[in-house]
Amino acid sequence: MIGAAGTILRKDLRLELRTKESVPAMTLFTLTVYVLFHFGLDRDSLDGELASGVLWVTLLLAAVIGVSRLFAAEREQGGIDGLLLAPVDRTSLFLAKSAALFLFLVAVEVVALPAFGLLLLGPGLGGALPELLAILVLGDLGIAAVGALVAALAAETRARELIAPLLLLPLLVPVLIACAQATEPLLRQTQGPEDLGRWLGLLTLYDVVFVLLSVAVFDYLLED
Amino acid sequence: MPALPLDEAGKYVAGAYVVFLTLVVVYVAILGAKIARIDRELTELASEDDE
Amino acid sequence: MYSKGFKPLAAATVVALATAMALVFFYAPLDADQGFVQKIFYVHVPMAIVSLCGFVAGGIMAILYLRSGDSSWDMRSYVAIHISIILGVGVLATGAIWARASWGHWWVWDEPVLVSFLVVVLLYCVYYPLRFSIEDPERQARYSSVFAIAAGAFVPLNFAAVRMAEAYTHPRVLSQTGGNLPGEMRLTFLVSLLAMALLFVTLWKLELISKHASMQLKRLRKRLDARVAA
Numbered sequence: 001m002i003g004a005a006g007t008i009l010r011k012d013l014r015l016e017l018r019t020k021e022s023v024p025a026m027t028l029f030t031l032t033v034y035v036l037f038h039f040g041l042d043r044d045s046l047d048g049e050l051a052s053g054v055l056w057v058t059l060l061l062a063a064v065i066g067v068s069r070l071f072a073a074e075r076e077q078g079g080i081d082g083l084l085l086a087p088v089d090r091t092s093l094f095l096a097k098s099a100a101l102f103l104f105l106v107a108v109e110v111v112a113l114p115a116f117g118l119l120l121l122g123p124g125l126g127g128a129l130p131e132l133l134a135i136l137v138l139g140d141l142g143i144a145a146v147g148a149l150v151a152a153l154a155a156e157t158r159a160r161e162l163i164a165p166l167l168l169l170p171l172l173v174p175v176l177i178a179c180a181q182a183t184e185p186l187l188r189q190t191q192g193p194e195d196l197g198r199w200l201g202l203l204t205l206y207d208v209v210f211v212l213l214s215v216a217v218f219d220y221l222l223e224d
Numbered sequence: 225m226p227a228l229p230l231d232e233a234g235k236y237v238a239g240a241y242v243v244f245l246t247l248v249v250v251y252v253a254i255l256g257a258k259i260a261r262i263d264r265e266l267t268e269l270a271s272e273d274d275e
Numbered sequence: 276m277y278s279k280g281f282k283p284l285a286a287a288t289v290v291a292l293a294t295a296m297a298l299v300f301f302y303a304p305l306d307a308d309q310g311f312v313q314k315i316f317y318v319h320v321p322m323a324i325v326s327l328c329g330f331v332a333g334g335i336m337a338i339l340y341l342r343s344g345d346s347s348w349d350m351r352s353y354v355a356i357h358i359s360i361i362l363g364v365g366v367l368a369t370g371a372i373w374a375r376a377s378w379g380h381w382w383v384w385d386e387p388v389l390v391s392f393l394v395v396v397l398l399y400c401v402y403y404p405l406r407f408s409i410e411d412p413e414r415q416a417r418y419s420s421v422f423a424i425a426a427g428a429f430v431p432l433n434f435a436a437v438r439m440a441e442a443y444t445h446p447r448v449l450s451q452t453g454g455n456l457p458g459e460m461r462l463t464f465l466v467s468l469l470a471m472a473l474l475f476v477t478l479w480k481l482e483l484i485s486k487h488a489s490m491q492l493k494r495l496r497k498r499l500d501a502r503v504a505a
Contacts, residue, residue: 022283255482
């Protein structure tokens with residue numbers, strides 16, 4: 001099962017490296033939204049809860065783009081049927097797709113985080129970097145698991161592009177709450193984590209619930 | 225905010241309960257109409273069958 | 276199939292609702308801080324609790340559908356979710372009225388119940404377009420069930436997250452749903468909760484009866500047409 005997942009993941013990563021369809025778009029989108037926030041909020045620098053909010057909302061919106069493209073390759077080449085004919089169980093498909101989305105998000109953050117520090121953040125990023133990374137990893141995990149589930153759920157409907165964001169964003173509200181609350185004290189002028197444990201705990205619970213749920217339920221999707 | 229005087233508060237409380245009862249009544253009415261229609265069509269169907 | 280025991284259930288619901296209303300307005304004492312406005316609590320909070328349970332129940336019924344393939348479970352899940360959404364809208368409406376009467380604004384972000392429900396209702400509103408954009412009935416049921424399960428698991432997580440966040444930004448001034456209700460208020464609340472739960476089950480059964488009858492009618496008509504054509 002891990003082997004099959006690995007194969008699908010490698011295929012997706014190779015495809016992304018070749019066609020460069022998802023990650024550059026998501027990254028460009030993120031940077032553009034930072035600029036929009038500068039004009040919209042009329043602020044040169046943000047800190048604390050405003051910074052945390054802008055950072056996370058932008059990331060969620062970028063994730064929406066990633067999710068809508070997640071099964072695009074399969075759809076466009078009629079590949080989903082090919083995948084399903086092969087003796088690949090849906091769990092491997094879920095693991096591969098959510099791992100791909102996770103890696104895409106990480107790739108976006110590698111650029112977006114320094115850009116955020118440069119463009120919008122008042123205090124520096126370096127102060128609480130390990131904690132920030134922990135929040136990012138757990139948050140991205142949740143987004144990846146739910147994102148893959150929503151992508152599959154919306155894959156068969158006619159109004160796919162509309163339904164995916166409308167499903168994804170409310171489902172990610174707990175992730176947004178936990179990440180924004182946890183990140184906020186890290187982005188203040190006087191930095192230092194506060195109650196990080198409880199927010200990381202909530203994120204972990206969310207991740208565990210949705211990974212297990214998606215693994216259990218994915219078999220019933222994308223069947224024909 | 226200090227508690228509203230009884231007459232003003234009464235309007236809000238009444239409003240809330242009216243919202244609740246309206247939801248229930250409208251729902252039951254729609255379902256009742258649906259069931260009545262099904263009943264009618266059933267008797268029609270039974271009479272067609274007898275012919 | 277579903278009409279068994281409906282009449283006594285409906286009767287019990289009417290009695291429970293009437294009793295609850297009587298208790299609310301003639302038995303429960305007036306709240307010291309909020310005054311008469313606090314009476315909204317006896318309709319707002321039971322609606323919220325029953326609605327949340329209804330969403331979770333819809334998820335559980337969806338699991339049963341996926342495991343058994345019996346489409347009557349899917350119908351039960353759909354109706355449970357459908358009624359819970361209507362109650363959810365009621366929660367938002369009564370909550371807004373309560374907010375306006377208590378704090379002067381039609382919306383407040385300090386009330387975790389109200390805020391959670393905004394997110395939950397926004398999510399479940401997508402249930403209908405998702406469901407009805409899939410034409411094949413078996414696939415429609417399957418995908419709706421997956422949604423119902425994911426959303427059902429989401430509801431308690433969301434409530435916990437919102438509550439945790441509110442505890443930070445807005446320390447809870449109003450803890451009406453806590454265990455610190457005086458005796459008469461607690462009894463009134465419990466009776467109201469029971470009445471709301473009975474109402475949910477009654478409406479759920481009623482809609483299932485209607486749907487089942489409509490399906491049987493369609494089947495009968497098809498058979499009759501086939502016989503006439505032969």
